[in-house]
Amino acid sequence: MGAWQLVPAWRRHAGAGRAADPRNLQIRGRMMKPITATTALLFFALSAGTVHSEEWTPAWAASPEAVWSSEFDFPTGLPDSIAGQTIRQPLTLAWGGDSLRITLSNSYGTKPLPVDEAMIALGGKAAALEGQELPILFGGKSEVTIPPGARITSDPVALPVEAGQRISVTLSYGEGAVAEDFHWDARETGFVLDEDQIDAEITARVTLSDVLTDRPADMVVVAIGDSITDGNGAALNEDVRWPDFLSRRLAPEGVAVINAGISGGRLLSNGMGESILARIDRDAFAVPGVDAVVLLIGTNDIAWPGSSFAPDETPMTLERLQAGIAAVSAKSKARDMRLIVGTVPPFRGALPGTPMAATYWTAGKDALRREFNDWLRKTDLVDGLVDFDAVLRDPDDASRLKPAYDSGDRLHPSAAGNEAMAAAISLELLEGEPR
Structure with a gap:
C-alpha cells in the first residue's frame, strides 16, 4: 500500500473523465495514493x-x-x-x-x-x-x-x-x-x-x-468469500451480486471493487476451490493496488460436515474457525492490508427439495454460527466488521433469511438481499478513517 500523500486533483483518476488541468490544484477530501514516475510499460x-x-x-x-x-x-x-x-x-x-x-x-x-x-x-x-x-x-x-x-x-x-x-x-x-x-x-x-x-x-x-485498466483508482477493494459473494442465487447476466451493487455505488467515489468469491469456498479446507487460507494471498492480497479486503466466509465450514458434501468430516468447532481468522489476520497485517470481515448469514431450511436439505442445517450448526458471529463482533484481530447476519436475518426467526432477501433456496440472498448487503458497507468502514 505504501504511504498516503496529497496529490494534485488534476491527475486523471476514477470518476474524473475530463481533461487534465494543471492549474486546477486542490486537496481532495480523501487522501490519495502517490503516483510513481512514468516507467516503460511491462508488455509481457x-x-x-x-x-x-x-x-x-x-x-x-x-x-x-x-x-x-x-x-x-x-x-x-x-x-x-x-x-x-x-x-x-x-x-x-x-x-x-x-x-x-x-x-x-x-x-x-x-x-x-x-x-x-x-x-x-x-x-x-x-x-x-x-x-x-x-x-x-x-x-x-x-x-x-x-x-x-x-x-x-x-x-x-x-x-x-x-x-x-x-x-x-x-x-x-x-x-x-x-x-x-x-x-x-x-x-x-x-x-x-x-x-x-x-x-x-x-x-x-x-x-x-483478470482485466486491468490503466487508470489509477483512489482505492481498490477485493470482496472474497464463498457462493454468497460469488453470486449463487443471483440472476444470470444481470450483475446483481452484492459486490456488483457495491461497485456501482463506489466507482463514482474513486473506488474499484473486485469480486474474488468462489462458490463452495471454505475458510479452512478446500471445497469447490482452494480454501481461503490457501488462496487469499493470490486472489486478494496480491491484487494490484489493493487497499482493503472484505471477507465473508464460514457457511460451508459449518454446514458441510455431515452433509453429502463431506459426510465423514469432523464437525466444525469455534476454536478452529477462530484460528482460521487469526491466520488470515496475520497475513493481512504482514501486508499492511485493511481486513473487514462479515458475519455469517442464517441458513435454516437451506436447499429444500434436495438430498442435502436434512443435513446441511441443524440446530447445532446454527448455534455454532451464532457463536462465531458473536466472536467476530468482538475480536480485535480484524480492522472492521459488516454485520451481514443482522442485515439478512428474519426478525421473527433469527435462524432464517428474511423472506424478501431469500433467493428461494433459503441459503443465498436475492437481488434485494445483495443490495442490502452492499448498502451495509460504508466508504468510511473501508477507509478506516472519518471523511
Missing part, C-alpha cells in the same frame, strides 16, 4: 503469479479453481472439449481506463495450454459487430501458450472504457487444449462459437481470470 508477464505495473488497476476478476471430475455433484458448465474451440465471454467492468490488459490462467493445468488468438470488443452480446473486435497480443504475438501452473498478462489494448462498461473477450484455443482451470459460477452466459454463430452456451469462466 509470465509467472506462477502475475506481475503488473503499479499503475494498472484491476477492473474485473474471476478467481481460478481446478476443474473437477464428472463424479462431483455439479456439472462443470464447460463444453466437453475446448480444443479448437472459440469461446466468447462477456463481462462488466468495475473500473474504467483508456487501455486494457487481460490475464489468462492455467493455474491448475498439468500441461501447456495453447491459445491461438484473443480478441476484445465493446458490448456483451454473443456476436461482436463486424470490424469492432480488437486483437489482444502477448509479447507482440497473437498466439500464446500458457505453461502449467502459470498465468500470463497481455500487452495493453487501446480501448477506452468506463466503470459499468460491458465488454467481451474471445479466446480461440489450439489443438490439444484442455480446460483444467476455470471459474465455475460465472453468473454470466458465455458462448462457444462456430463462424461467429452460437454453437453452445456455457455458464462457467474458462482461462480468463
